[in-house]
Amino acid sequence: MNSFATIILAAGKGTRMKSDLHKVLHPIAGRPMLDHLMASAGELKPAHTVVVVGAGREQLENALGDRARTCLQEPQLGTGHAVQQAQDALAGFSGDVLILYGDVPFVRPATMQSMLDRLHQPDAPAVVVLGFEPDDALQYGRVIADAEGRITKMVEFKDASAEERACTLCNSGLMAARSEDLFDLLARVGNDNAQGEYYLVDIVNVANADGRRSAVVTTDDPAEVAGINSRKELADAERQWQEFRRDEAMADGVSLKAPETVFFSWDTKLGRDVTIEPNVVFGPGVTVADNATIRAFSHLEGASVGEFASVGPYARLRPGTVLEESAKVGNFVEIKNATMGKGAKASHLTYLGDAKIGADANIGAGTITCNYDGYFKHQTVIGERAFIGSNSSLIAPVNIGADAIVAAGSAVSRDVDAGELRMVRAEQLVKPGWADRFHDTMKKKKAARRK
Template structure:
């Protein structure tokens, strides 16, 4: 198999994003846009990956760590100049190089494979360009090619003739070439243009002038090559991704009551026969098993939801929440780093943090686990079939035994044995007639003051 390397360009300043955060680190569906791209690249099993950085490079380097080698472009003198900076990092590499952009996150692995396959065709093109045909070609650079995809010319919009502008095949900027040819051609690119920059597409025209073949592969999904340069374009990319995810979920057997109000994360896993009601948000790290129902206005993150579980409405599952089969979490219940056992219930107004709740247990309304002492987190263990009455505070570390009952309004700070009743309340004080005397006295005082 041919060795593959990828160069990801991420040196731009991203001024239109107006952010202290590097542009490629802004998130779509809870995942940095550069990570969306690298997931597609890594599926190819590349031998090398080089990210070209410039502005705020320490942020990108910290994010990618050892996943990538880095080359610095300083100053930024165009896309051709950027790719040339990766030459040192690819020293000794003799395979195919893909040139990609960190702010073009949705390029599919299959599209990259199509570019590689075309480069390995019998006519051995010097370079393969990824083209697209948008609804409005606007001011994109044009790819002038025949029906077989052989390129005769690459031209920037401002330099194109009227006939060339009438061509709707546009240049995405993505390119594939063999390493030796890529860098040899780049060495010949000049900067005699209005911006005094070195443009990557110029290598195609140079190769054609040498009598070499260059080819274009056209994506059938123009949205996959959409670049993201502003907050508005980031929002559009999010909407695009969410729409595709919703369609995929429904095609896989998930019922979405109001699809446009459900938001998924990049790694959300929802099984068939799950029902998701309106206004539900899935953060990263959520799995939902078959037959579960996620009711309206619930927020889930880092949670595992078992078969037949009901969540919400208005529930919040935080990281480490695990709901086993048939359990139920009701309205205004929050669960964090806690397991709700098979058939267990917490129906109303409850916080369960750093806890294990046994099979069939019932947690009454207003119950909280007091898991934090200001310095450390502590665990609460509630046994099978235990019943915790409403408005109880379980002060961790504490264990409530199997079949035990905690009376409503109790503040439990010591373990409760199996089958035991624990009632922790102050003695009720009764003063017969006191309220009547109080009301009479206050009514008289009010009349003396107001005259009424």
């Protein structure tokens, strides 16, 4: 495979998004759309990645870190002008260049590879264009090509004749060229057009004028090259991604009871024979092992769910949660930065934060770990087979030994030894007849007020 570089155009203002966040940093499945694109390109191992920035430059530079080099397009005079800004960043590079768009995040690695491969076919095209045929060609630029895919002309919709507009092969904007060809062609592109801009597509027409041919590669999935310019298009992209991921999950052996109600993150990992009930949301960083069950209306983020474990319904697993084999987390239980050992149970109405719960321990309803003192977090450790009675408060830092029992309603602030019973309650006060006398007195007062 020839060495190649990617140039990603991301200098647009994204005004239709109506957001302070840069357009290409808006997330799809919890991941910025730019990162979706870079991950796909990354599978082909580019030698260089250059991102052309403009408005919101600082946001992009902070988000990219050292993963890519950035170059500034200012002023913004069209897509051809944008690609030119990357020339200095690629000085001395003699490989192929793949031109991508930061707001077109779903281009598959195989499609990118097909463009690069086409550059090195025997006819050696000067430029390779990725084309697509949508149901409605709308105002996309047109690719005029012969039956063999050799391009005779590229034209923007605003500059196209009626005959050219009748062509249904559209330009996605994505291109590939050898670096020495790309920047030579760009240097000869003019701006004599309806917008007064330097169009990237015109490098094809310049090559044609030189007597060189360019070629089009057509994607079989127009959704692959859909751009995102508005909140609606962002929602459409989210829906597209989720539908694909749900189908993929079911094909891999996951049971989804109501697929359209389950939402995955870009990095959700699911084992075989996992069952997911309706209205479940996965945030980033979740792994679910074989034969686990995620019941309805649960939310998981940054959590690991072991084999045969059960979550929910109405459970929330926050980052740092680990459920080991056959552990159970029931309804209205929230867990954060805590490990539930093999077979441990917290069946309902419980908060467990910064805790380690041993195998087969039972956590009663209404139990909470009091892990924060207003300044620092502290840990609670519960031993194997320990039984924590309902409505208990475990005031961290505290250790509950193996086989220990904490009586219901206890507020435990000191360690409990293994096998010990700990009951921390105020002595019950009994006053016979007091309630009857109270009710009589209050009824008389109420009656007097009505008079």
